[in-house]
Amino acid sequence: xxxxxxxxxxxxxxVLKKPLGDLPMGHKIALTDIRxxxxxxxxxxxxxxxxxxxxxxxxxxxxxxxSALTAEALTYTYEKKLAPxxxxxxxxxxxxxxxxxxxxxxxxELYIVPTVGCIAASAENIAxxxxxxxxxxxxxxxxxxxTHRVGCSELGDDLTRTRTILVNLAKNGNCGGALFxxxxxxxxxxxxxxAVVPDGERVRFLVAQEVENEEEEGLKLLEELYAVAxxxxxxxTPLSELTFGVKCGGSDGFSGITANYLIGRVADLLEACGAKxxxxxxxxxxxxxxxxxxxxxxxRVFQAxxxxxxxxxxxxxxxxxNVYENPSxxxxxxxITTLEEKSLGCVQKSGKGEVxxxxxxxxxxTEEGLNVIESxxxxxxxxxxxxxxGANAILFSTGRGTPLGSVVPTIKISSNSALAxxxxxxxDFNAGDILFDTPTDEAVFRLYNELLDVLxxxxxxxxxRDDKQIAILKTGVTL
Numbered sequence: 001x002x003x004x005x006x007x008x009x010x011x012x013x014x015v016l017k018k019p020l021g022d023l024p025m026g027h028k029i030a031l032t033d034i035r036x037x038x039x040x041x042x043x044x045x046x047x048x049x050x051x052x053x054x055x056x057x058x059x060x061x062x063x064x065x066x067s068a069l070t071a072e073a074l075t076y077t078y079e080k081k082l083a084p085x086x087x088x089x090x091x092x093x094x095x096x097x098x099x100x101x102x103x104x105x106x107x108x109e110l111y112i113v114p115t116v117g118c119i120a121a122s123a124e125n126i127a128x129x130x131x132x133x134x135x136x137x138x139x140x141x142x143x144x145x146x147t148h149r150v151g152c153s154e155l156g157d158d159l160t161r162t163r164t165i166l167v168n169l170a171k172n173g174n175c176g177g178a179l180f181x182x183x184x185x186x187x188x189x190x191x192x193x194x195a196v197v198p199d200g201e202r203v204r205f206l207v208a209q210e211v212e213n214e215e216e217e218g219l220k221l222l223e224e225l226y227a228v229a230x231x232x233x234x235x236x237t238p239l240s241e242l243t244f245g246v247k248c249g250g251s252d253g254f255s256g257i258t259a260n261y262l263i264g265r266v267a268d269l270l271e272a273c274g275a276k277x278x279x280x281x282x283x284x285x286x287x288x289x290x291x292x293x294x295x296x297x298x299x300r301v302f303q304a305x306x307x308x309x310x311x312x313x314x315x316x317x318x319x320x321x322n323v324y325e326n327p328s329x330x331x332x333x334x335x336i337t338t339l340e341e342k343s344l345g346c347v348q349k350s351g352k353g354e355v356x357x358x359x360x361x362x363x364x365x366t367e368e369g370l371n372v373i374e375s376x377x378x379x380x381x382x383x384x385x386x387x388x389x390g391a392n393a394i395l396f397s398t399g400r401g402t403p404l405g406s407v408v409p410t411i412k413i414s415s416n417s418a419l420a421x422x423x424x425x426x427x428d429f430n431a432g433d434i435l436f437d438t439p440t441d442e443a444v445f446r447l448y449n450e451l452l453d454v455l456x457x458x459x460x461x462x463x464x465r466d467d468k469q470i471a472i473l474k475t476g477v478t479l
């Protein structure tokens with residue numbers, strides 16, 4: 001059938017390019033007879049088992065296919081399989097802000113960092129007043145408030161996570177200066193932050209309860225940061241000094257075939273330039289983890305991937321949640337049936353490069369090449385984790401659509417053309433073209449150049465909409 005996509009010669013299902021009668025595009029059709037209990041294969045890997053006999057040509061979805069995943073931690077064997085990266089592209093540098101120590105930024109922004117949610121409104125007022133004052137002579141790209149609702153009544157891991165994520169966000173190369181704004185009675189104490197944030201001309205601290213008018217004082221401190229950051233200029237910067245996050249959200253049956261695949265090809269080009277690429281969403285590699293493990297640079301990295309996957313399985317189990325609660329209702333409506341299928345599509349974003357490091361959620365990426373970082377699949381928490389790890393921009397694929405933007409430029413890539421046409425104010429790049437007439441290599445380099453243009457100052461749609469969010473994971477109790 002000409003309208004069926006076959007992804008691997010081992011597959012026993014194909015994917016509909018177009019609707020077929022009542023069957024939506026992006027869904028699966030059996031290519032052969034499949035007996036009840038037999039594996040259903042897509043991407044060359046099992047995506048679950050048939051729950052009943054399936055005839056060639058039958059629709060394959062939740063009514064006749066189920067996940068084969070279990071909640072138990074697994075033991076893995078290291079068998080390295082690695083494909084070579086492409087040649088380094090000719091365009092391998094950009095005009096960016098060099099911050100020193102091999103770190104660079106795609107933006108020159110001032111961050112206001114509330115230590116606690118209680119002070120967020122004051123932070124927003126300071127930013128608003130500053131922007132109004134400099135409306136006609138703004139010499140930085142933006143002033144962003146890292147608004148969140150945590151930092152108070154937290155203990156243990158939650159408090160450590162909040163403090164570390166906020167500090168790491170302020171260390172992002174896109175940040176030209178940071179004002180930490182505290183209330184004064186929160187668990188996330190300013191003195192603890194000052195102990196881990198290097199003092200200098202690009203950082204200021206203010207505790208609201210210690211001054212008469214925190215908004216006036218905050219505005220003065222922001223002006224001091226502005227005096228420094230406004231002198232920064234773009235200069236030629238190798239991509240090896242930049243860091244990129246890859247993320248998917250609201251995925252559909254085409255996500256792993258078009259958008260995630262293109263992101264993976266671009267990731268390979270970035271890695272060929274010596275850049276750092278970070279893959280998040282730990283629970284969304286369940287069922288596809290071996291495709292990362294076989295690319296681990298050594299046994300230490302291999303074991304770190306295995307430990308990370310098993311850690312998150314145990315975490316879910318400790319809360320009485322099955323790992324196969326995923327995919328979401330929207331994923332299923334878009335053609336994804338099982339977590340294995342979703343995960344195999346998700347890892348396409350990582351390309352084929354060697355996994356150089358596995359990071360905790362509190363670490364920053366320092367290894368050139370592909371890094372794997374722990375995070376939930378939740379879109380904004382994962383994006384925040386990527387930005388805190390150093391990502392200057394995020395390549396974000398979606399099949400169902402989302403307007404979400406991170407604190408760093410978030411290039412939204414649609415897996416299908418219908419979404420790109422419908423949501424033109426959400427979607428920066430349409431990967432659905434490669435399902436029909438656009439050559440894949442042409443689309444890869446268009447996306448690569450789009451990313452580099454964004455690094456040099458082209459605004460993403462989330463930036464134009466001023467949609468720049470963060471969110472921090474909580475796993476413990478609140479006092």
